[in-house]
Amino acid sequence: MRETELYAPVKAFLEGQGYEVKAEVGAVDVLACRDGDPPLVVELKTGFSLSLVHQAVARQAVTDAVYICAPRRAGRASWSALKNMRKLCRRLGLGLMTVRLKDGHVEVHCDPGPYQPRKSTLRRERLLREFAKRTGDPNTGGATRSGLVTAYRQDAIRCAAHLNHAGPAKGAEVARATGVEKATRLMADNHYGWFARVARGVYDLTDAGRAAIPAAE
Numbered sequence: 647m648r649e650t651e652l653y654a655p656v657k658a659f660l661e662g663q664g665y666e667v668k669a670e671v672g673a674v675d676v677l678a679c680r681d682g683d684p685p686l687v688v689e690l691k692t693g694f695s696l697s698l699v700h701q702a703v704a705r706q707a708v709t710d711a712v713y714i715c716a717p718r719r720a721g722r723a724s725w726s727a728l729k730n731m732r733k734l735c736r737r738l739g740l741g742l743m744t745v746r747l748k749d750g751h752v753e754v755h756c757d758p759g760p761y762q763p764r765k766s767t768l769r770r771e772r773l774l775r776e777f778a779k780r781t782g783d784p785n786t787g788g789a790t791r792s793g794l795v796t797a798y799r800q801d802a803i804r805c806a807a808h809l810n811h812a813g814p815a816k817g818a819e820v821a822r823a824t825g826v827e828k829a830t831r832l833m834a835d836n837h838y839g840w841f842a843r844v845a846r847g848v849y850d851l852t853d854a855g856r857a858a859i860p861a862a863e
Contacts, residue, residue: 647747649675649690652715655750656688656743674705676715686711688743693717694731702740711758713741718753732756798837801826805833806840806851806859814850 656676657667665678665686676688687705691698691714698714705712714735718728728744732755735742741758745751779797804824809815812823817830826832833841833849840855851859 647692647717649692651747652690652692652717652745655745655752656690656715658750659743659752660686660688674708684711685709686713688713688715690715694727699734699738699740703738706739710739711741713743713754713758715743715745718744718746718751728755798832801829801832802838802840803859805829806855809841809849809851810856810859814844814848816847817849818847820849 653669653676657669660667660676660678663680665680667676667678669676671677674687675690678686678688680686685708687702687709689698689701689705689712694714694716698716702712702714714731718724732742734740736756739758739760740756742755744753744755746753776797779800780795781797781800784795784800801824804826805820808820808823815823817833820833821827821829830847830849834843836842838855838858840852840858841849842852844850
């Protein structure tokens with residue numbers, strides 16, 4: 647497809663709101679004017695990109711009413727990209743609209759304007775708790791999520807290492823020996839498949855646990 651396929655639906659949409667619309671005015675893809683309002687700019691692209699964002703940010707030197715526009719595509723990946731672009735646009739004070747090409751439907755996902763992100767106390771506390779509980783710095787920045795060593799994994803390794811050396815033990819004994827306060831719950835949840843309950847309150851390593859622990863230690 648071409649960017650020009652987006653123009654007619656966007657023009658009709660803006661004209662329906664009382665704007666006079668013209669294309670390719672100076673460096674602007676779409677310029678719309680309405681009495682009493684600041685000029686409105688729309689930058690058109692066939693897909694979301696950093697280049698599109700750069701262009702829109704540059705247009706903010708002309709007016710605060712700047713939108714970026716791209717076709718609305720189907721599929722989970724496209725929906726995820728749209729959500730991420732909406733977040734970025736809100737952060738930058740940009741508007742975002744899409745065009746559904748099969749029928750020319752235009753949807754505005756956010757309007758230009760100042761944005762103050764809400765802070766999540768829960769997420770901050772979760773990060774700081776993980777930071778405090780983690781021993782040392784076992785990971786490398788930029789690594790993929792798979793195989794990362796978390797504080798939870800470090801606790802599991804401590805419990806498994808104790809069982810590997812001491813044999814089957816009660817959860818309370820493992821907690822005292824390792825300093826892992828929630829050792830019983832951790833072994834009962836058995837997230838990694840390393841533990842097995844062999845008697846009431848007593849845990850031992852599974853074959854998977856015995857195979858994994860020498861490498862983990």
